[in-house]
Amino acid sequence: MTSDEELFRQWQRGSVDAFETLVQRYQRPLLSHLYNLVGSAQTAEDLVQETFVRLVREAQSYRYPRPFFPWLYTIARNLALKELASAYHRHVELGMALHEASIQGPDPQEAVERWEQQQALQRALVCLSFEQREVLSLRFRQELSVKEVAELLGIPAGTVKSRTFQALHRLRQYLETTSFGGEVSRGDPTHG
Amino acid sequence: MDNHSQSHEIPEDTASQEEPWPEALRSVAQWYAAQPRPHPSPAANQRLLARVMEEEVTVIRASFQARSSILQTVRMTRWQLHLLGPWFWITSVLLLLLGVVVAPALPRAAAIPMLIYVLPLTAILSMVYALRRVAPGLRDIEVSSPTGFVEMMAGLVLALVCFNGLLGVLATGAMALAQWASFSTVLTDWLGPLLLLVAISFPVALRWGTLPAMLIGGGPWLILIVLAAGLPELLPAHFLTGTQTGFSLAFHLLAAGLGAAALLLLFLRGLTWQRLLVHP
Numbered sequence: 001m002t003s004d005e006e007l008f009r010q011w012q013r014g015s016v017d018a019f020e021t022l023v024q025r026y027q028r029p030l031l032s033h034l035y036n037l038v039g040s041a042q043t044a045e046d047l048v049q050e051t052f053v054r055l056v057r058e059a060q061s062y063r064y065p066r067p068f069f070p071w072l073y074t075i076a077r078n079l080a081l082k083e084l085a086s087a088y089h090r091h092v093e094l095g096m097a098l099h100e101a102s103i104q105g106p107d108p109q110e111a112v113e114r115w116e117q118q119q120a121l122q123r124a125l126v127c128l129s130f131e132q133r134e135v136l137s138l139r140f141r142q143e144l145s146v147k148e149v150a151e152l153l154g155i156p157a158g159t160v161k162s163r164t165f166q167a168l169h170r171l172r173q174y175l176e177t178t179s180f181g182g183e184v185s186r187g188d189p190t191h192g
Numbered sequence: 193m194d195n196h197s198q199s200h201e202i203p204e205d206t207a208s209q210e211e212p213w214p215e216a217l218r219s220v221a222q223w224y225a226a227q228p229r230p231h232p233s234p235a236a237n238q239r240l241l242a243r244v245m246e247e248e249v250t251v252i253r254a255s256f257q258a259r260s261s262i263l264q265t266v267r268m269t270r271w272q273l274h275l276l277g278p279w280f281w282i283t284s285v286l287l288l289l290l291g292v293v294v295a296p297a298l299p300r301a302a303a304i305p306m307l308i309y310v311l312p313l314t315a316i317l318s319m320v321y322a323l324r325r326v327a328p329g330l331r332d333i334e335v336s337s338p339t340g341f342v343e344m345m346a347g348l349v350l351a352l353v354c355f356n357g358l359l360g361v362l363a364t365g366a367m368a369l370a371q372w373a374s375f376s377t378v379l380t381d382w383l384g385p386l387l388l389l390v391a392i393s394f395p396v397a398l399r400w401g402t403l404p405a406m407l408i409g410g411g412p413w414l415i416l417i418v419l420a421a422g423l424p425e426l427l428p429a430h431f432l433t434g435t436q437t438g439f440s441l442a443f444h445l446l447a448a449g450l451g452a453a454a455l456l457l458l459f460l461r462g463l464t465w466q467r468l469l470v471h472p
Contacts, residue, residue: 019248023237023240027240028229035229035230041230044230045236049239049243049244053243057251117228118228141224141229165213168224175220175223
């Protein structure tokens with residue numbers, strides 16, 4: 001598989017397909033990550049778009065073989081932080097948005113359950129700090145190792161571990177107050 | 193953000209080896225990892241690609257303009273100068289030689305003002321002549337080219353100004369030797385008006401044509417010349433006789449600075465003014 005850095009270099013040399021491959025490679029994980037950070041599918045989608053636009057805009061500053069992924073991630077992270085700061089100033093409540101995709105499905109009962117799970121997760125994530133949400137998303141949704149997360153964020157591995165622990169602990173405390181608490185304790189990941 | 197992450201389960205090495213959490217936290221982590229993830233819809237994917245392409249075109253255009261425009265303008269200006277024909281240059285040099293031959297024979301009070309009167313006028317006439325030579329077909333191509341008509345014409349005018357300036361410097365040198373006049377005083381006396389008048393008449397020529405440009409650029413200058421010649425006790429005369437005061441020096445330097453800045457601006461940022469200046 002062609003590396004990200006090579007693809008980006010190919011795009012700099014005029015290959016449109018190379019950039020499309022990068023979009024296909026990162027659009028979905030980026031959307032998932034940003035959704036966990038900002039709590040709104042629509043906002044996350046806009047931020048994904050803006051992230052790629054920034055990539056294009058700042059393409060001239062890229063020098064091969066600078067690692068592509070941390071650069072992409074940093075752009076996305078800064079945009080998410082900016083969006084959250086802006087939302088705070090606009091007094092917009094994040095984390096309560098309904099994710100359309102999660103309620104679609106042939107079985108209405110299942111759709112409702114998924115929607116409730118989604119809402120519970122978003123409410124729970126609001127209790128966490130940005131850094132905690134970020135670490136959780138990178139560790140468990142993007143499946144990066146502690147070392148990879150530490151390198152990406154430029155923090156010690158110990159900090160990643162402690163942030164993860166605190167985030168999970170707080171999440172657990174929140175879930176215990178909801179109907180999902182019991183199911184989580186029983187270790188049933190497929191059902192909230 | 194691992195693109196190969198499709199599973200909702202936590203990898204064993206992630207969950208247990210790196211961080212041996214209590215069972216309760218492991219359950220929470222598993223619950224979190226198992227939550228549904230948003231997927232970009234095909235429409236969102238299309239929107240994203242369309243937006244990226246749009247941005248790419250904008251960036252390429254801006255980058256092309258920044259990198260290539262000046263080189264392209266210089267190249268096109270060279271062609272324009274070539275298209276002026278040999279007689280333009282021959283005539284200019286012959287006029288200079290005539291001035292050099294005649295100047296020592298004239299009295300100082302007439303020779304120096306003559307030089308100061310003539311040089312700005314010749315610059316305006318050169319510019320008008322050059323702009324009139326631009327063929328309509330060629331102009332159409334230039335208007336649609338990425339360089340921009342205004343930038344290219346500004347390049348041509350700057351080249352002519354430099355040429356006139358060079359001739360002027362040579363004539364001033366000859367005059368300073370023949371008449372024992374101050375080289376710098378005579379130089380600033382004609383250079384300031386030359387640059388300012390060309391900078392004023394050039395946009396007028398682009399927008400309204402060469403005749404209005406000649407009138408607006410040359411008209412006030414001719415009035416000043418008449419006033420200076422007829423009424424030497426009036427203020428304008430002090431600016432055109434080659435005798436310098438602090439005020440006249442400041443005035444001429446300011447005029448030169450403004451003129452040069454305006455011409456350079458049109459040369460470097462002509463595309464910005466193209467719609468305003470180029471007659472439809």
